[in-house]
Structures are given as structure tokens and as C-alpha cells.
Amino acid sequence: MSTVEVPMQQAASSAPQSDAPHGTRGADRAFRAILTMFGLTVLAVPALMVLELIRSSRLAIDKFGLGFLTGRVWDPAREEFGALPFVYGTVVTSLIAIVLAVPVSLGLAIFLSDLAPHRIRKPLGFMVELLAAIPSVVYGFWGIAVLRPWLRDTVEPVIIKYFGYIPLFEGPPLGFGMFAAGVILAIMIVPTITSVSREVMQAVPQLHREAAVGLGACAWDTIRYAVLPSARSGIIGAIILGLNRALGETMAVTMMIGNVPKVSASIFHPGYSMASVIANEFVEATSDMYVSALSKIALLLFGVALLLNLFARWLVSSTKSKLEKRA
């Protein structure tokens, strides 16, 4: 959403100088104090979150340290905890999702911002947003019921038949596993990537397009040479936001990935993800160390999401403001 310059603040700052009757000043001051307090709440929540997550994963941090990240064994009974299978599963499923989702999302974003007839742009955009609003548990359930048999009987056998000699595509077509989780994630992150990159493309000044058309460019040339280059870093930001969503997605992945804490080379094998292991085991975790190890995974997830988010938002907002300045 574009913001209009804010003359209200000027109005606000000139207010105290007016001859307000006594009593209103005090009320205003109290009002401002209350507002500031609520503003600070927004700041305090994530801060508290970091502290609380560190505190509850203290035990695991002290015992495993950084080796937690490379440990392959997850054995709650013997209190041996390594997060590598989960980190691996999260990374692999997210990458599959990005590879599958980015081309179609960009295609759709270009279609919505430049190619579609004006009459259908809005309803189409709305439909994409509805796609984003479907709860993740429903996606997962649909994944189990529809996507899984389809992948198992149609898609995976074909890939295994022709590319099965590559370890990446080896194995029995189960229909669940890291590939299946990646596919469902791809469907779920398309709306995010589409809507953000469409926003950035729409911020490209109309004059750029007109100039390109004036030079004799056809529709695709205009997009290729006038729109995409200036929107590029914003589009990268959109992709990272999609990646961020894929990393943290829980229910649909839990239902599709197979939930086996193993590191396997083939994407058709079952795996496990960081978010899924928390969802599956947190409530039933019996020992303090177990809870602590799961909290540490949550902390890890938080840290990764934080970094990706910061970077992506910086990219998107700097691109947009640059483009809007040019307009």
C-alpha cells in the first residue's frame, strides 16, 4: 500500500500551542502516554519471545551447543538430540517449493500487472488472495487425499523411470516424503510471491512502459526491458518472503513429509521438518531436556525467519521507494 505524505503530524504538533482549556492538556498527555505504551508492546513481544525461547532452550544449548546442528541422531528415550534431519528436511522442502513456485508465480504476477485485460485483473487478484486464505490444515488434508495418490501413481513413477539412476530421484514412489511436502508448499507460497512481486511491478512508472512501446517494443519486450530490470530486487525480495513462509509452514508439511527423522539423498524419501517435529512432539515431550531441545529448534526457526525477513523487506521497500521516487 502506498502511503500519502502525512500532514496530520504537523497538525498534531501544532495542537499544544492552541489555547486548550485546562484539563484537556492532561488528558492529551495521558492519551499519548497510553498510545506510546501500546506502541512499545509491539516492540516488547518479539523481544520477550527471544528471551523466553533462549531461556526454555537453555538446557539443550548448554548440553549440545553448536553440535546440535550437525547431530543426526534424534532419540528422546536416550536423551540424544541432533537437529540435522529437521534442518535438512526444512531446507530441502523449501527449496523444492521455491523451484516449483517461482516460475508460475512470476508468470502470474506479470499476467496480473501487465497482460490481463483490465476487467479481470481485480477479480483474478482476489482469487489468488483467497488461495492464500485457505487454512494450512485444509491444504494438508487435501494433500493426503488428492495430491498423494496422484503423485504416487502418476508423477513420481515417471520421474523415477527416467531419472531414477540419479540418487536425487531414486526410490519407491510413496506419494509422501520431501517432494510431496515441497509440492504442497509450492501451492501455498504462490500467492505470497505473486502478490508482492505484482505490487513491485505495478510500482514501475507507467512512463517507462510508454517509452518502451514508443520505441516499438511489443508487449513482451516492454516487460523484459522496461519492467523486470527495475523491479528485479523487489522480486527477489518477494521470493525470499515466499521462502520464509515455506520454512515456517507447519501443518501441511507435517501431513505430507512422512515424519521420519532421517537424512536421505532422494527427495522421494520421507523426511521431517523443524516445524513438524515441534507440532508432533512438543505436547507429548516428557523430559525437560526433550522440551528444551524442541524449544531450541523453535529458536533456530525464529532466527532464520528473522534474518530472511529483514533482508526481504529491505529489498522490497527499497525497490518500491526507488521506483516511486522515479515516477
Next chain:
Amino acid sequence: MNSDTPVPVASPTSAPKRTLLEPAPGETLRRARSYFFEGLCVSSAVVVLVPLFLIFIYVVSKGLSGLSLDFFTQLPKPVGDERSGMGNAVVGTLILVAIGCSIGLPTGILAGIYLAEIGRGKLAAAIRFIADVLGGVPSITIGVFVYALVVVTMKRFSALAGGIALAIVMLPTVTRTTEELLKLVPAHLREASLALGVPEWRTSLLVVLRTASPGIGTGVMLAVARIAGETAPVLLTALGSSYWSFAIDRPIASLPVQIWRNATSPYPKWQQEAWTGALVLIIIVFLLNLLARIATSRSVKAR
């Protein structure tokens, strides 16, 4: 195109004469490429929209057959019992959303007013930024946080903990929407109110906030739609329950968690109920989205 190639029209003897209407060399290729890529874009639109329809149609066709009064009035029963439903989960979701809203909405809206009206400088920028970042934190992490903060302290899973988790999920959306919409309120409204001697706090609440309220309502509805479908944080905080439960300090059932439990169970009967639950949940979420959309277009038209 190269500038040093001789222009065909200028050479009188060699090269067939071309009129301006004839395509230049390479033009056909360029056209073809253009059509090709445009076609790719259109087909990716189809590829994206088809799953939406598939999911939507599938859920409707699967869920519709189980939709009956029993679904809303009965408890989940073991397999074999015909009269079974998810009534407690429907009520539980409403309760959880209500608790989430009663904590998240005032906090978010007041923080939004702060950002739009008096927040300036580095502090406001930091709050704005952190709000955006909070919006990108995985909801399961929020669940773990609230578990450590509330569930451990209270020593039991509770509706309150679930509500707090949902409030945190909705907080950033509400804050930022409120801010953006307050900034769109024309300054002269505010100036007129202040000039009449209305104190600042009444101006903010009764003039500025009221003018922006349809738009803020839109943001609120979208946030509510989102938290109504949240599963992961609720699972870790409200846990779920197979009984009627209205107490705020006890575990409580919710639709998403109940759908998850039933969907991953081996019994077709339970799975059928999960489809009906999914249908009800999707209807709630879509209705809220639709209402939000209608409200926006109304308020845009009114302006």
C-alpha cells in the same frame, strides 16, 4: 538492430523494395517470442488457479454430505456412534477467536494509532519494522513462546493461552493496517476538529479513527480469517478437547486442531467429519474475506 546495415529503401538497385508496412527482418521472430512468453504467463495463471478450484470443489463435494445439524450439536464420538459431530470445536474456535480479538485488536489498533499520529523518529521506525518482522515469524514459534510463557506458568493448557497466541499472530496485521489507513485520512478533517477546540485524544478517536474505521474493519476481518484457521500455535497452547468446554483456564477444542486429529486418523468416518469441518472452516474464512472485500470497495466508492 545494427545501425550500419544499409537501409533497404535507400539502396536503389539491389534488395527488394520494402514499404513501411512490411515487417523488418527479425520482426517475425520477435513477435513469435513475444507470443510465446505471453502464452507462458497466461498458462501459469491457469496452473495457479486450477489447484484453487480443485481444492475448493473437492472440499465442498466431500464435506457437503456430512453437513447436518448433528455436526454442530454433537461431540466427536468413537467410531460406531452415528450421532457425532464437532460442535465443541466450532464453539471452541469462536471462543478462541474472541479471546484473541479482545487482546489483539485493542493492542494492535492503539499501536497503529501511535504509529500514525504521534510516533516519530527512530522509535516509531523501529516499532514499524518490528511489527513487519513479527508478521513473518512462523506461527509454530509463537506457539512455543506462549507455551513457555503461559502454559508453563499456569501449569495447564488453556483457552486463554490459545487466545494469547492468536492475538500475537494477528497483532502485526492489525497494527500496520490501522496505521496505513489512518494516514489516508485527509488532514483537513483533523485540523477542522482541532480548530473547533476538540482535544487531541477525542479528535484521534472520534474523528480520525472513525473516518478510517471501514478500512480498519477490512484489516480486522482479514486478520480474524487468518487466526480462525491457525492450527500450530493453538495445538501447543489450547491443546484440544473432546468435551464441551467453556472455561477460559481449561484446554479447549478448535476446528483446525480437530480437523487435523481426524484427518490423520485411520477411520473413514472420522475423516468424513474432518471434510465437513474443513468445509465449515473454509466457508467462515471465505465469508470474512468476501465481507472485507465488499467493505473496501464500498468505502472506496464512498470517497
